[in-house]
Amino acid sequence: MEGQGSLYGSNAPPLAERMRPQSLKELLGMDEMWKPGSMLDSALKARSLPSLVFWGPPGSGKTTLARILSKAVDLPFLAFSAVTSGVKEIRSAIETAQRMGQIVLFVDEIHRFNKSQQDAFLHAVEEGRIILMGATTENPSFELNAALLSRVRVLTLSPLSPDEIHTLIQRALSSPHGLNGSVTIEPRAADAIAGLCAGDARVALNLLEMCAQVTSSISVETVQTVARQPIPQYDKAGESHFNMISALHKAVRNSEPQASLYWLARMLTAGEDPLYIARRLMRTAVEDVGLADPHALQLAVAVQQAVHFMGMPECCLALAELAVYLSIAPKSNAIYTAYGRARQAALETSGEPVPLHIRNAPTALMKELHYGEGYRYAHDEALGVTSMNCMPDSLSEEVFYRPSLKGFESEIARLMETIERNRSLLEKE
Secondary structure, X not given: OOOHHHHOOOOOOOHHHHOOOOOHHHOOOOHHHHOOOOHHHHHHHHOOOOOEEEEOOOOOOHHHHHHHHHHHOOOOEEEEEOOOOOHHHHXXXXXXXXXXXXXXXXXXXXXXXXXXXXXXXXXXXXXXXXXXXXXXXXXXXXXOOHXXXXXXEXXXXXXXXXXXXXXXXXXXXXXXXXXXXXXXXXXXXXXXXXXXXXXXXXXXXXXXXXXXXXOOEEOHHHHHHHHOOOOOOOOOOOHHHHHHHHHHHHHHHOOOHHHHHHHHHHHHHOOOOHHHHHHHHHXXXXXXXXXXXXXXXXXXXXXXXXXXXXXXXXXHHHHHHHHHHHHHOOOOOHHHHHHHHHHHXXXXXXXXXXXXXXXXXXXXXXXXXXXOOOOOOHHHOOOOOOOOOOOOHHHOOOOOOOOOOOOOHHHHHHHHHHHHHHHHHHHHO
């Protein structure tokens, strides 16, 4: 292809690097950060940046933003990765700042530093010798210690939208730093790249560059051939792990079997532990279905055993069966809320003694102290209940469990009404 030699020579930087934004106006997906009166707008006008941590997914522009901000305030920029660095590199950077006056120190993957390594920044950040800029794909609330977190501002970056990926592709196609008009792309092919990259600018540009190495006229078939299949955007130990299990739980709770199957498949295809999913679905069976369908917990236990016995990939169908069953089952959180009320009452009345009449009396001394005195055996009663109160006196009127009228709980409600009616009859005798 004409012009490819200059674009793809052995010494040429990758397209993603050549298209790295050099100014704020070139950044995509960050308009909210620069609006008048925003923290960064005010800081740049004052030419005085705070220490910052950029939290966002891969390819959202964290490193680029740090470089542009450093350039905007005309400060030296020093960068290293927490994956390959330690306290030695941190101290060296602080010494550099002492010689130069002030620097921007960018730390990629800052969440990889342990507590002591993070603590090494504190004094220099507090004195203003360094403006720390960290990049992380993990939630800073969990990964940064409180001392460091209190000294930085966290900016959240989002994946680029499909429209922004389209803009990025068109820029790369026309830019002299990019493909310089030497390549064309079908609209559906651009849509395919936008769908495959999951909002990651670097992935989108890498995929575009690989397609351009194959042909000067990129079709959707070209993209499919080059990409083969999308790599799931999922980190089993990170934020997306908790977001997706939350999505699965909420889809089941909202009685949406289609969404439940989708999030289940997303997690399993990304390599999530099927036993973890089984455990969380078991929790859903008791928290959100409860006694509206007592069989839900039985099925959840059976599926856990099936997952343990079969393993992947055979167990996927067992989990799918459970997810759909729980989705369409009648829902009740009555047991969940009942236990919450009972637990709170237990905490608030932990000093309440057990009523004497329902205490066990295995010794003569206990009988002398009236343990078990007045106890009535329910099986001896014609109605199968007694009028005896089994709660501490201060809680005798408390009602923790209030069954809903959904599913089997409507039958439970009927049985409870019958029990209370029989008890009332005995109290009148």
